[in-house]
Amino acid sequence: MNNMLELHEARQYLERQKADTYSGILNFLSDDISPEKMRKIAKLSAFVCAPKHQPTVKEKINFIYINVVLSCFKLASPHIRLYQNLILLLGQVLHEQISLSENLPLRFIAVVLLWPQQHCPEMVLSKSLGMHISQMRTSYHMVMKKVYNGKRPIVHFILGKKQGYERLVHLGEIKRCIGAGQEDFTLMWENGQIWKQKKVEELLCRVTGQVKNKLILADTCIPGLKLEITPVFQSQLSGHALESQVSFFIGFSIKGPVALDIK
Incomplete structure (x- = not known):
């Protein structure tokens, strides 16, 4: 199959499964999605995020979320990127130009993954956690406050x-x-x-x-x-x-x- 067509179809599949937004991906945790479907989503997301396909920042962020959520279903899946490699990808994305719409999901997953733990390579990145928390709260109030309307976030x-x-x-x-x-x-x-x-x-x-x-x-x-x-x-x-x-x-x-x- 033509590579561009395959890439287009992969993106369409992810969109149909609501795996093209961080909130849609997080919803998989409570939606009883089948492990098989989750593995397919992870496989296609990895395909979309191959360097030769020049993935967008949003696609890279979604790929990080998909790996984290897939790990909750099946830690032994061959489609899960090694934790250390995911941290490296996160570090790279944090240095890219981030749009306002991607700031909140990126800061959230950064705080989740970079929370300090002993003897881990991400400890260098963890020193910036205070900034990520501050930016996440600011972005939340700008983007999400009306959505939650006084309710406690999940x-x-x-x-x-x-x-x-x-x-x-x-x-x-x-x-x-x-x-x-x-x-x-x-x-x-x-x-x-x-x-x-x-x-x-x-x-x-x-x-x-x-x-x-x-x-x-x-x-x-x-x-x-x-x-x-x-x-x-x-x-x-x-x-x-x-x-x-x-x-x-x-x-x-x-x-x-x-x-x-x-x-």
Whole structure:
């Protein structure tokens, strides 16, 4: 088949599957998409993003999202780019000219992937996380505020204890972990019972930080680097004095990283 035609058809397929936007790709986490379809999407996205096809910045960002989401379905898939290679691609994209429309999705996935972890090559890139968080929040208020209209943004991933892709725990994994249906899960999320489940505690990474007004400065493994986290529920800060030490789980939302189950 003519290469240009094949490229055109690949792009059309990704568009039909809503894999041409970061939000559409993130929705796969809750849409029960089949692993087979997800693998096909990953394969075609890799084809589109081959250097000889001169992919756009948006296509490269989508490719990063697709790899992250595919890893949640099937870590052993041959279509998943090695985690370190994905970080390298992310670093390259961060140095490209970024349009306003691509700024929010890029900053979000940068914060998700570059959150500091010990002995990892992305630690150099992680030093810019404060800037990415700030730009993400600014972009969110410019682009998404009217969409959410006062609602709390969805937490797509929570920081886990493992390394690489496996440290990104999505909500579906937590549901399976405790065997909860959507209704029970929502109730347990709202009343905080979800964090008291032993299996959930074993899965997630509890982080420490200091209270700073309505925010928390999260400690990281990089000396001197503390990152601003917003509590999901401001009420959880009541009773904690300014600069007091707290611990919490970190959730990643499109509005910025959030603190869950503050103690």
